[in-house]
Amino acid sequence: MSSRDGDAQARTTADAVARRSYGKLIAFLAARTRDVAAAEDALAEAFAAALADWPEKGCPANPEAWLLTVARRKLIDGARRVAHRQDAAAELQMLAEGIDAAAAASGIPDRRLGLLFACAHPALDAGIRAPLILQVVLGLDAAAIASAFLMAPAAMGQRLVRAKHKIRQARIPLRIPERDELCERLAPVLDAIYAAFAEGWVDPTGADVARRDLAEEAIYLGRLVTALLPREPEAFGLLGLMLHAEARRRARRSAGGEYVPLAEQDPALWDTAMIDEAEAALLHASGLGAIGRYQLEGAIQSAHMHRRRSGEANWSAVVELYDALLRLSGSPVVAINRALALAEASGALAGLQAMDAVAGDPRLNEYQPYWAGRADLLAKTGAHDAARHAYDIAIGLARDPAVRHFLQLRQSALKGSRHG
Amino acid sequence: MQYLLTLHTAESGWAQMTKTDQEQAVGAYRAFTEALKQAGVLAGSNRLQPVSTATTVRVANGKSQVLNGPYADLKEQLGGYYLIDVADLDAALAWAARCPAASHGAVEVRPVWGMPG
Numbered sequence: 001m002s003s004r005d006g007d008a009q010a011r012t013t014a015d016a017v018a019r020r021s022y023g024k025l026i027a028f029l030a031a032r033t034r035d036v037a038a039a040e041d042a043l044a045e046a047f048a049a050a051l052a053d054w055p056e057k058g059c060p061a062n063p064e065a066w067l068l069t070v071a072r073r074k075l076i077d078g079a080r081r082v083a084h085r086q087d088a089a090a091e092l093q094m095l096a097e098g099i100d101a102a103a104a105a106s107g108i109p110d111r112r113l114g115l116l117f118a119c120a121h122p123a124l125d126a127g128i129r130a131p132l133i134l135q136v137v138l139g140l141d142a143a144a145i146a147s148a149f150l151m152a153p154a155a156m157g158q159r160l161v162r163a164k165h166k167i168r169q170a171r172i173p174l175r176i177p178e179r180d181e182l183c184e185r186l187a188p189v190l191d192a193i194y195a196a197f198a199e200g201w202v203d204p205t206g207a208d209v210a211r212r213d214l215a216e217e218a219i220y221l222g223r224l225v226t227a228l229l230p231r232e233p234e235a236f237g238l239l240g241l242m243l244h245a246e247a248r249r250r251a252r253r254s255a256g257g258e259y260v261p262l263a264e265q266d267p268a269l270w271d272t273a274m275i276d277e278a279e280a281a282l283l284h285a286s287g288l289g290a291i292g293r294y295q296l297e298g299a300i301q302s303a304h305m306h307r308r309r310s311g312e313a314n315w316s317a318v319v320e321l322y323d324a325l326l327r328l329s330g331s332p333v334v335a336i337n338r339a340l341a342l343a344e345a346s347g348a349l350a351g352l353q354a355m356d357a358v359a360g361d362p363r364l365n366e367y368q369p370y371w372a373g374r375a376d377l378l379a380k381t382g383a384h385d386a387a388r389h390a391y392d393i394a395i396g397l398a399r400d401p402a403v404r405h406f407l408q409l410r411q412s413a414l415k416g417s418r419h420g
Numbered sequence: 421m422q423y424l425l426t427l428h429t430a431e432s433g434w435a436q437m438t439k440t441d442q443e444q445a446v447g448a449y450r451a452f453t454e455a456l457k458q459a460g461v462l463a464g465s466n467r468l469q470p471v472s473t474a475t476t477v478r479v480a481n482g483k484s485q486v487l488n489g490p491y492a493d494l495k496e497q498l499g500g501y502y503l504i505d506v507a508d509l510d511a512a513l514a515w516a517a518r519c520p521a522a523s524h525g526a527v528e529v530r531p532v533w534g535m536p537g
Contacts, residue, residue: 150510150513150514150517151509151510151513152509152513155510365458365459366455366459366514389454391451392450392451392454392455393451393454393455393458394451395447395448395451395452395455396448396451396452396453396454396455396456396458397455397518398518399517399518399522401520401523401524404451404520405444408444408447408448408451411447
């Protein structure tokens with residue numbers, strides 16, 4: 001084998017292992033010491049060693065075990081070097097025992113769930129949990145995560161370092177919480193996964209590679225959590241919600257790149273397999289007997305899908321689902337979406353009145369969908385000047401040029417419109 | 421805290437646009453300005469005339485040197501700015517992402533030194 005072939009094969013194997021096992025290896029290496037950063041460093045060095053070693057000696061039969069052995073050696077070496085720590089000896093022992101025990105077992109146990117719970121621990125700042133999960137469990141790099149969440153890469157890097165430091169210093173356990181705490185502790189894990197998904201969903205065509213992967217990664221995590229916690233209804237609710245949204249990706253843009261709202265999408269372009277999987281997840285959740293926010297959001301997406309496919313209006317049912325959602329979360333976003341559904345069911349004026357009830361909430365000031373929805377309802381009630389202004393704000397707040405263009409067309413269609 | 425958003429786009433792009441597209445682009449910038457005002461964060465903004473109108477001045481060893489053209493001859497040139505007053509860098513970046521220039525050029529975000537006293 002030429003050296004270039006050897007290099008290429010080593011890289012392909014290493015990439016494949018990283019793709020499927022990164023989180024597993026990190027979770028395993030960090031489980032006892034709670035030192036996620038050290039685990040990442042040790043694993044990074046192990047990958048570097050693999051890329052140097054495998055081209056010459058050939059790829060090992062069990063690359064995960066190879067990497068684990070090398071990473072563990074580097075971890076122990078690293079711990080030895082920290083001579084001033086009083087509990088270094090105890091830690092060294094814990095490390096060696098823990099990793100030996102696993103090496104003796106047939107495979108690397110999946111500790112990713114414990115890692116997910118640690119990353120979403122209440123002691124960590126809510127805004128860092130999703131980025132932390134993406135980096136630590138999926139191995140995404142800080143720059144890509146920063147871009148996705150619209151943060152400065154340097155700032156993101158620092159915040160991630162601080163978060164991992166806190167996990168170690170505060171001794172946050174990398175462990176699945178006890179039964180009585182599980183439901184409560186699961187919510188921030190699901191919220192973090194959904195936050196990652198929402199960022200990925202901002203890129204409708206999937207043209208932005210980093211973003212498209214983010215939605216896929218979130219769905220991967222969603223599937224992982226449902227596989228590891230098969231009796232948690234909200235986990236299935238979240239998966240159903242994400243799959244329904246993702247199934248419509250291809251229909252969201254016309255052939256010419258124009259934005260296509262849900263009401264105008266061609267259901268034939270939706271991903272049937274994903275929709276089926278979503279429906280199965282939501283059905284499974286409903287059998288577990290504990291309704292929650294994600295199941296309700298999933299049910300709403302399911303209702304939209306059914307309505308578009310069958311042609312039968314079901315807006316009253318959608319409003320009822322939003323009523324239930326509003327009782328669970330006082331979120332103004334939910335109130336706005338409910339108002340838009342109410343407008344479909346009972347007319348634009350009813351929708352506007354519902355919107356006005358929450359219009360004073362400062363969180364809505366920079367919330368683009370609020371202004372776009374408001375503009376639409378104002379236009380329908382004949383308040384064209386107010387609609388024009390609301391469209392201006394909606395256009396100004398939009399990040400996506402296709403959405404801007406769509407709103408501008410709607411704005412210029414208003415009677416007496418001066419602007420082109 | 422104040423941040424200066426400087427807009428960098430290829431001027432040649434403008435001439436290649438249809439009149440409708442140009443009107444839409446103007447509308448998009450107007451809407452962006454409106455949104456900044458609505459949010460109460462706009463501290464100033466201006467569109468600059470084309471780089472062909474730029475003149476660059478340096479003074480070295482007591483002698484002044486004046487050259488036709490912009491400071492840096494790049495594919496994308498400085499075309500305007502927005503000065504905004506927001507809570508933190510994250511907020512400034514969110515606005516920069518909404519600026520139309522970000523989707524066909526680049527928007528640099530830089531914090532302004534605070535006023536003394």
